[in-house]
Amino acid sequence: MMYDLIIRNCHALIMPAGQRLEIQHNRDIVIDAGKIVDIQPTGGVDTGRAHEIIEANEMLAMPGLINTHAHVPMVIFRGLAEDVSIERWFNEYMWPLESNLVEEDVYWGMLLGLVEMIEGGVTTVADHYFFMDQAARAVEEAGTRAALGWAVFGDRGYDALTETAAFVERWQHQAGGRITTWMAPHAPYTCDDDFLKATVAHARRLGVGIHIHAAEEIGQTRASLDKRGLTPIQVLEATGILEAPTIIAHGCGILPNDIELLKNYSDHVGVAHAPKTYLKLGMGLTPIQALREAGIAVGLATDGAVSNNTLDIFESLRLMAMLQKHEARDPEVMTIPEALDIAFSGSARVLGMADQIGRLASGYLADIILVDLQGAHHQPLHSLTASLVYNARASEVQTVIVDGQIVMRDRHILTLDKAHIINEVNQSMARLARRVPDKRIQVYNP
């Protein structure tokens, strides 16, 4: 029997559920029909039995990185809203800028963001934006994996909601199964209870989950308590959202009582953590430790590039780990194995894909990246895992495999024309950067 692909002579990052992570040195990874079928000591598999061989030369092989919450096409506005309060960020910058959006922008922006993520080893992204047919088209071309939701505000009405449900139907399990779809109401402060309940009905009918912003920062939680006596998380429960698989974006304003409540939904509800955005917008931090102690999955995310500036999960991982130590004033919390557990199995759980991605093991999807840790800033390499969390850069990802297909090899993306994409986006810069007084897609007033 022939295999599709063998990755020869890598060091493999192995993280069995509930056990110590380990680096297995000098391994061959056998891939067939889009899945990992075997991991053996180098030489243990006959390379003559593979259609294709990648020589890893002792690079680190690990599961493709997972970005559990982004607005990828927003890269087109990158750098346009710096050093402003969250209220101004929305009302004076982001929402006015987004009134410039045309469908084509989402296509090119999604492609550009996918280039950045492929180059940085991200193989799966949960994206939440507009004109999502264009995003899906881009993912199909890029060859990566995505969980896509068409964002909608309550004031757009029920027809708009129904259109986002139609998107869910059109693209669920498309692109050879690499695309899954989600309902994506914006947030409890922009969607009223009836709208959220209608979203739940669509999700139930279609058998999909719901990706939503909630309790993004403590001010939103306080405003919700003031206005209606419920926290945003309690609103998610009251409207039935939490009955569906749910990705809660940010949750920096989640209270201890919310965590008690979320415990009841911990088998299908997770929280996406995007620390760079929280620092830049002064939002505080998601209560990661308390969520995890309650059994609720936490994953890594980048949010959009207008707040996060990059779509770099290595950076999210490092910031997440360091900030937990900082907040606790205790360097012994959030150890390297725990940080990696969040990055891989945590993020996979948030997307409801814990049995498919985030792990190098037989039967898992062959989403694998090879990382070169030979740079001077890793030397001497006393600890490979410490270097992975605290020294590695996105630019050190050399090769990216998704669904058993090689998407980037030796830093060259095989599926997309990077120069053409950058050129297309650059053509639109002036138009995209315009802000017209009082023209915005929404008002921030949580």
Add this chain to the structure above:
Amino acid sequence: MMYDLIIRNCHALIMPAGQRLEIQHNRDIVIDAGKIVDIQPTGGVDTGRAHEIIEANEMLAMPGLINTHAHVPMVIFRGLAEDVSIERWFNEYMWPLESNLVEEDVYWGMLLGLVEMIEGGVTTVADHYFFMDQAARAVEEAGTRAALGWAVFGDRGYDALTETAAFVERWQHQAGGRITTWMAPHAPYTCDDDFLKATVAHARRLGVGIHIHAAEEIGQTRASLDKRGLTPIQVLEATGILEAPTIIAHGCGILPNDIELLKNYSDHVGVAHAPKTYLKLGMGLTPIQALREAGIAVGLATDGAVSNNTLDIFESLRLMAMLQKHEARDPEVMTIPEALDIAFSGSARVLGMADQIGRLASGYLADIILVDLQGAHHQPLHSLTASLVYNARASEVQTVIVDGQIVMRDRHILTLDKAHIINEVNQSMARLARRVPDKRIQVYNP
């Protein structure tokens, strides 16, 4: 007349003191006798008048980065002390590990750290370590700039102190003026008052400054108050240290009263800020804003690679800026221009070199780096300065010039044999990683 070097067609980061920073597009930078002599619109200078030309192709030219506090040779122990308390970090890891040090290790470790810093655009480092003749020899070979101090503990005695003063004399203004030297007593908690006073006498006699750890975190400040009723900063004043030019490393435990006190020395005392170390060791943060409001210089630093893991000033810059927003829960503080002011003129002031480095202007030393911001994660480049602070990676530095000499060109280091250095360090890994019970160079008990 002929010039030594022209950098042709860069975008130049210009930061006139007390004025708005600006990007001057398409500029030629003229260099002669180690200094910047002119900056003109591209084409304004006859390139036939230069012995050498670097085509910048619209890369960003900026002053070489400055690392105001490091223990560069500690890279040889990188990754060996993770996820441990500060007390264990010193007593169970760092100080036992350093009992393995031989003079030769410092030479190779310094070279390795200089490779990392050159690749990351750092042209000047204030280093604080042992066997510093070896560090000086490495700097001489690397072609970079350094402010070197031989670290000493009080319990080593006055002869040891005198030896560190002899190092100061041997190397002051050597390597064509690229090396300056400093006295480097370890800290008030490891040097008693008489020892510190004797250090001041040496510094005064030799006309040099003092580089010292103080108030590294609030626990040290409290311990000092408990034991003797003075803060570490008050000890620096009482012993006369602050009369000399002083680099205070860390200062996360600096109190408001200390800042009032430091005001009186603000023309020659600065504080080195190494945020990655503080996060990883849960040390809190230097009160940057209050120090700067009091007119006291703050610069960026990396500390050693056993706590900081890398010697990456881009990373220090980004963390510094983001953490100030986070701590204040206010995204409008620590704007991009202010962050860059700290990175360049702030760091130069900390080293007492504000009229020599940290600025692209005629008469300044020609320490210049070229950074390529064309990667996908910078696109579209709506804001070059936002990208510099929030997106740029050390690996995007292409060319490094120090004292008018090209040290790295197109990512190839011209002065050092990188592969040989890494190989030499790797030979010693097992010996360096050994820890023998109760064998350590010092005990942490502030």
